Amino acid sequence: MNGEADMWFIGKLSRDKQGVGSIVGAVFMLLILLTGFTHYIVNVNVTEVYNEVLQDMGELDLKRNKENIEFTRVSKTSGNKLNVTVKNTGSYQIHIIWLGVFNESATPDTQDYYELDVHVDPAETVTNIDSSVTVSTGQLRIQLVTELGNKFSSSYPEEESGYNFVDEEGDTPTTGTHSLFSAQQAGPDGIMDTLTEGSSSTNQTANSDLDRNDWISGQSSAGDVSAGILGDTYSSDDTRYELVETKATAGGSAGSRNYLLAWRFDFTGLSSSRTDTHVYIEAQTTGETFRLYWSSDDSTMNYLGTITSTSDSWINWDIPDDTSTTIYIILKDNNDARADGTDTTTADLIKIDALFLEIAPTYELDLEVQWISADYDEANEWLCIYSGTMAAENIQVDVWDGTGWTTVFTDLSSGWNSVDVSSYLNSWTFKIRFRTSDDDFPHSWEIDATFLYVWS
């Protein structure tokens, strides 16, 4: 080899030919650092996710601690259906997901859970939880479980002393309405059940009828119609009863005597405090126009209107208010003279479908409410009613003593009304009624809470 070749292969180390190894080493160091950084980033992300989970769960725990439910009422309906009323007294909306019903009287105890999906907003009261569940008799423990993991329990029947809120609306028929009966089953909480008087208008058919032929001297009697009209049920049923004109048998010359009709219908036993009375008739004639009158004394005839051959639909006229307890409705043909020759050839008739008086509506209240699981064997038993805004008219409260109604309040005041009912409360079932006398205006009264307060 020559010197130049020697230098290429085994040449002398030169100080100015260094750096390649350092670059390679630096690259590896960079790779290692990058790998470490990547792992660091991944770990930071994982830690962040974990911290977020911890934060979320911490918030849930915080919310859970602020959940609270108060049982305002646990009752059973007449069909043994459970009816739970609760109020959310916590700060957040509560989602109730399970209902537990534990019968502690059974041997062995029974424990049943029913799925629920009930949301209760803060300060909201929810009732009818869970009215689809049939429960047995005995001492029950009712448990509500929330989505956030809280459980709330109540006993049924309630403990020896306590507030027995009214269970349900009472027997029908009733007069008047509740706006929100469940409002009486909790509180006082400002949620009112407004009791409003209902209308009690009546329709009355004639009690009797009479051929009033003496109004036109010499007029003969027309055919009897009473069997049909007096029993009619106010309906336009096209079952018609006919009154036929008959020819006068006296007065004037025989050739000038008219076909005549005068018939009276008597409506008796009416209230002397009627405020609005109408006579309703559906009838038509075979051609002649017939006239209708009313009288309170069977002497003074007051004209109402006419029935024609085309008036086969409901017609009504107002009868002015008075204090008479009997009203006469008189039906006459169109002739005022018995023999003036104006109606001598045709015996017209009037076909009456229905005839009645509508006695104007009056307003009154008669609403029953009752307990079906009242605690009746305590030494002290008081009926408590908390009222809101009250009408000026008196609202009376009666209790059922087993044989009849006894008045315990002649009127309710706004606020608390309490009375000892221990002498009337003798069974699981206890009922009261709200009553008013009838008048011509629908009044209303607010009831916030109705319950029995009992203690040993």
Add this chain to the structure above:
Amino acid sequence: MTNSFFRNKRGVSEIISSLIIMLIVTAAGAGLYAYSLNAFSSSGSSFLLQTSGKEERAQERLLITTVWWNDTTDYLNVTVLNYGKIELAIDAVYIDGGQVSASAFTDGKGETVATESLVSVKFTSPVSIVDGQNYEIVAVSERGSRYVVYWEA
């Protein structure tokens, strides 16, 4: 002789030396990188696994809603609600510190419980149940979450 030998050798060329150095550096770098990769990977996996387990456990919530003792059959029935964010399974129950043996369970142990669901865990108590006495009951999930309730028989 020796001095003469070294003096006569002029060493390898720069290229060869560079190659040798590169080889050494590359090998050392690769080894170091492989080691660090393995170290990062194993520590990362371990961290991930550990964090994942802690995260799941953090999401677990259980509540004993009721305890029912059937004195006829001597079975204890513990109803557990899963109100957490993930499903869980009851792995163990302790009564006054005594663990209920696996063979004593008749229902509910190891059963997957979805969120917002209930599970009824039924077993024979390792301690005798006396009416009116209080007992500490602990339910433990497979991930290690626990709930304690004090129950009067």
